[in-house]
Amino acid sequence: MNKHILIADDDAAVVAALVILLEDEGYRTSTASSVEQVLLLVDRNHYDLLLLDMNYQLDTTSGQEGLAVIGRVREKDSALPIVVMTGWGSVELCVTAMQRGAGDFVEKPWNNDRLLSVLRNQISLGEERRLVRRLDSENTLLRQSLGEDDTGFMARDPATLALLDEAERLAVSDINVLLYGENGTGKSVLAKHIHSRSDRGSGPFIAVNMGAIPENLFESEMFGHVKGAFTDARQDRIGRFELAAGGTLFLDEIANIPLSQQAKLLRVLESGEFEKVGCHRTRIADIRVISATNADLQCLCEQGLFRKDLLYRLSGIDLTLPPLRERRRDIVPLAQNYLHKATGKYKKPHLELSPAAEQVLLAYDWPGNVRELQHCIERAVILSRTGSIEPADLRLVAPGPDSVDNPPTELPTDSPEPTLEDLEKHLICERLRKYQGQAAEAAHSLGLSRSALYRRLEKYRIETRG
Numbered sequence: 001m002n003k004h005i006l007i008a009d010d011d012a013a014v015v016a017a018l019v020i021l022l023e024d025e026g027y028r029t030s031t032a033s034s035v036e037q038v039l040l041l042v043d044r045n046h047y048d049l050l051l052l053d054m055n056y057q058l059d060t061t062s063g064q065e066g067l068a069v070i071g072r073v074r075e076k077d078s079a080l081p082i083v084v085m086t087g088w089g090s091v092e093l094c095v096t097a098m099q100r101g102a103g104d105f106v107e108k109p110w111n112n113d114r115l116l117s118v119l120r121n122q123i124s125l126g127e128e129r130r131l132v133r134r135l136d137s138e139n140t141l142l143r144q145s146l147g148e149d150d151t152g153f154m155a156r157d158p159a160t161l162a163l164l165d166e167a168e169r170l171a172v173s174d175i176n177v178l179l180y181g182e183n184g185t186g187k188s189v190l191a192k193h194i195h196s197r198s199d200r201g202s203g204p205f206i207a208v209n210m211g212a213i214p215e216n217l218f219e220s221e222m223f224g225h226v227k228g229a230f231t232d233a234r235q236d237r238i239g240r241f242e243l244a245a246g247g248t249l250f251l252d253e254i255a256n257i258p259l260s261q262q263a264k265l266l267r268v269l270e271s272g273e274f275e276k277v278g279c280h281r282t283r284i285a286d287i288r289v290i291s292a293t294n295a296d297l298q299c300l301c302e303q304g305l306f307r308k309d310l311l312y313r314l315s316g317i318d319l320t321l322p323p324l325r326e327r328r329r330d331i332v333p334l335a336q337n338y339l340h341k342a343t344g345k346y347k348k349p350h351l352e353l354s355p356a357a358e359q360v361l362l363a364y365d366w367p368g369n370v371r372e373l374q375h376c377i378e379r380a381v382i383l384s385r386t387g388s389i390e391p392a393d394l395r396l397v398a399p400g401p402d403s404v405d406n407p408p409t410e411l412p413t414d415s416p417e418p419t420l421e422d423l424e425k426h427l428i429c430e431r432l433r434k435y436q437g438q439a440a441e442a443a444h445s446l447g448l449s450r451s452a453l454y455r456r457l458e459k460y461r462i463e464t465r466g
Contacts, residue, residue: 003123004028004046008038008069009053009085014108018051025116035069042073042080044281048123049081052102054093063093067100074101075228076279078236081126083118085110153186153193154337157329159322164193170317171197176269178254178314179292181321184371187292188252190321195248200288203247208240211256211454218261219277223268229278241274244287254314255295255306255440256450262307269313289314300440324366324373331361331373338374339389342381351381354388364396425460428453432462 003026007018010033019029030045032038035056042050050073054066063086070082084097087108094105103122106115155164170177171194179187188207195205213221220229224239240249257265268274269289273282291314300306324331335353343351353361357380366372380393418426428442435441443453456462 002026002028003048004030005049005051005119006030006032006038006041006045006047007051008032010034010056011053014053021112021115022119027119035065038069039072039076042076043279046281046283047080048126049083049119051119052082052084054084054086054097063097067097070097070100070102076226078227079126079129081122083122153190154330154334156333157327159327160330163190163319163321167194167319168197170194172199174199174288175316176289176314177291177316178297178311178318179290179321180318181292181294182323182369183294184369185321185323186370187321188250189370190319191248191250191290191292194290195250195288198248198288200247204244205248205250206240206244207250207252209252211253211451213451215258215261215449215451218258219264222265223274223276225277226279229276233278239274239276241268241285241287242283246286247288249287249289251289251291251314253293253454254291255293255297255300256454258449258451259305259307262310266307266310266313269310291315295438295440299438303441303444305440305444324369328362331366332358334370334373335361335377338377339381342378345378346381348381348384349387351384352388354390356391357389357394360391360394360396421460424456425462428456428460429462 005022005027007015007022007029008031009015009018012033015031015033019031022029030041030047032041038050038052041047052066052069054063056065066084066086070084073080073082082102084094084102084105085108086093086105097105103125104118106118153160153164153167155161167190177191177194179190181187191207192205195201208221219225220233220237220239222239222241224242225233225237227233227235268285272285274285275282297306297311297315301308301311332353335358339351339353343349361373361376368375376394376396377389379395380389383395384390384393428446431442431445432439435445439453439457440450443450446453448456
């Protein structure tokens with residue numbers, strides 16, 4: 001795409017000459033003749049560079065209007081390259097302009113070769129600044145997701161082999177995918193696998209846990225914000241939709257989006273457009289969306305807790321990951337894979353699963369699914385004192401009283417006066433039992449948002465299905 005330059009000058013002859021010169025060089029141009037017009041256009045459109053005259057209506061010599069514009073533009077777009085033009089050759093003015101945020105300057109009348117050289121250099125520097133800012137944001141997200149399994153989706157069982165075959169066939173399209181499955185079944189791993197096999201595989205894969213985003217920060221996290229958009233917005237922020245441009249956006253725990261925010265997500269999925277908080281410039285969401293949930297979204301729609309039109313947008317194709325207890329041929333290969341990783345992580349000598357340990361793994365029901373298996377093997381590697389993993393190293397026990405299938409029905413009796421946390425945990429478990437583990441329904445009955453209940457589930461380490 002041709003680079004787009006905004007020319008700001010109130011002299012029609014100067015503007016005409018610059019338009020001819022720049023368009024002959026292959027640039028796209030837009031023009032503004034006043035301070036107000038510059039600010040309006042920068043707010044609403046993307047430009048690769050602003051070529052800014054320093055003087056307008058107030059006077060023709062001081063450059064104060066141009067300096068003010070630089071400051072205002074920097075508030076709206078900190079990465080936009082600015083080249084200033086002045087006909088008065090004031091070194092002091094040019095220095096001040098560069099201190100305020102301009103990248104370079106040219107004098108009128110200009111030398112065409114120098115002007116074009118300055119523009120090329122500043123556009124290149126602007127692209128580098130945007131790339132660095134984008135990579136910084138991506139690296140922050142990657143650091144936050146360290147520890148996730150990225151070895152690829154492993155399938156040996158007929159159930160998962162059939163699922164993987166379907167995933168491979170749909171990966172080449174750009175259709176949105178909705179993944180269903182219990183906690184820990186590997187939905188994020190399958191999402192990464194679909195992304196890697198798609199035409200977007202060389203682009204970013206940005207994952208976001210929708211249940212972990214505070215409701216009041218939803219728009220900022222998803223769409224980004226500009227400096228000054230609200231009290232704590234001390235600098236520009238790139239949202240997940242912008243970070244995922246050219247790649248895949250993975251929306252995990254999609255059922256936990258508050259109803260009040262679902263319309264905002266729907267609008268982006270329908271139109272492919274969004275705006276940062278505090279900015280009117282419309283941006284294009286060039287992404288593929290893969291979503292995941294352990295809830296029954298159809299049931300939530302019937303209860304008025306999830307929008308049907310949003311569900312239709314998300315579920316171009318639905319895939320359901322079977323729990324580990326229904327794909328037992330995957331258990332030993334997965335365990336061996338985690339064993340290899342854990343021995344390297346903890347610098348242990350080569351370890352193998354004993355035949356007895358394999359039988360114990362196969363006999364266990366794995367309520368925590370693949371995630372529980374991974375933690376089990378890692379714990380066994382740490383505890384093992386021989387050259388193999390034995391049943392005793394696995395330390396597998398029946399699900400505890402806090403699992404959703406067997407939540408505690410009575411308050412702890414080791415203290416005559418239960419604490420507030422004891423009462424809260426007990427009430428949450430009771431309500432989850434009543435609604436058969438569906439967190440969305442339990443949250444509604446408790447008068448909590450799903451994100452608020454989600455935080456309490458993590459706090460008390462209570463497993464749930466929805």
